[in-house]
Amino acid sequence: MNKPVIRAADPDDIHYRNIAALVYAEAGIVLGPEKFALIRARLRKRISTTGCRDIASYAGLLATPAGQPELPELISAITTNVTHFFRERRHFQTLATEVVPALRDADRSEIHAWSAGCSSGQEPLSIAMAIHEASGNMGPRPTIVATDIDTKIISRARAGLYSPEETSSLSAIQREKYFHRTPDGFKVMENLQRQVQFTTMNLLGHWNIREKLDVIFCRNVVIYFDLQAQLALWQRFSQRLMEGGWLFIGHSERIPDPAKLGLESVGNTTYRKIHG
Structure with missing residues (x-):
């Protein structure tokens, strides 16, 4: 043996x-x-x-x-920085087909969103593009806070410059509409970039976000924390959402007993604030 x-x-x-x-x-x-x-x-x-x-x-x-x-x-x-434009596309489809129309029908002029753990910026820029394509010039305008603990990756996100490989998940129309070609790659158009405020933030520390939010994306981030920190974060996210607000999480993440946090599951890795 x-x-x-x-x-x-x-x-x-x-x-x-x-x-x-x-x-x-x-x-x-x-x-x-x-x-x-x-x-x-x-x-x-x-x-x-x-x-x-x-x-x-x-x-x-x-x-x-x-x-x-x-x-x-x-x-x-x-830290791990794996991301691309419109990653887990179903979340952006929900944003475009359910979230934006509901806020437009409520005569909202702005959509307040947070990309928590935004990496090099593809996620919050995808949020901005999805909202714009769903609402055009007549719907609510996006106001997006994008945060990450990595100071270097936030600097890169602020630069808004992406290689052809990094923009390969975008359609030709999206690249033409939201980026301009430079010798170094694709640069985000100013009118899109200014809709996103990039800042360094530790999710386990103080959150310098004062307003209630319509949408929070925090995907494939919480899995790196221990269980106690995960449960605390789910609760804090719920507290930052407006009633009826949406929380999108990563494909391998689940919120245990969401009803205790005033949330309900409305789809795969998608939750809504119902009370509290």
Whole structure:
């Protein structure tokens, strides 16, 4: 009978644990031992850039006051930024065919939306395009707040410049209508870009969003937090929605017992605020 292979302890594991604990404290992202290889791969460039010899000296840097400016770089390196225009298209179809018509019929002049965990900007720009195409010049105008914890990715979103590959999920008409071609790629038209306010925000911290919202997109973000943080976020999202507002979440995410939060499930990964 073959004996199971037992992995020998890696002397660097303590440093990965310390970095994982720091990421959790700063961003709420859970990185268990199974993620140590990911940490190693993603921090290779940061170790070199900071002049550290290895993961041990990098972890040591992070533990000192001199390492405080490195914390945003650490979070940027660790966070996952996978996105594209009109990802999970059914959510944008619901936005165009149900949300916009209802608000137009209610004589609303604006739609207040939040893209939480917006990455490089494709999601909030898709929200703006979907609203515009559904309402034209006669319907409510979008006012969109787009947030992410990664300062670098927010800077890129503000630049509004995308490669041909990144715009491949758009139709030729959409590229012509909302972008102009430059030697560096496709640049978002100013009239679309100004409908989105990009800002850095930690979802587990203070939310500098004062108005109640008609729509919240928070997709494939909450899965990186522990259960306690997830439940707290679902409750906070519900509290920020207007009655009748919509919450769109990721394909692998579910809200347990949404009725307790004043929400009802109205479709796959789609919820509405019903009271509270």
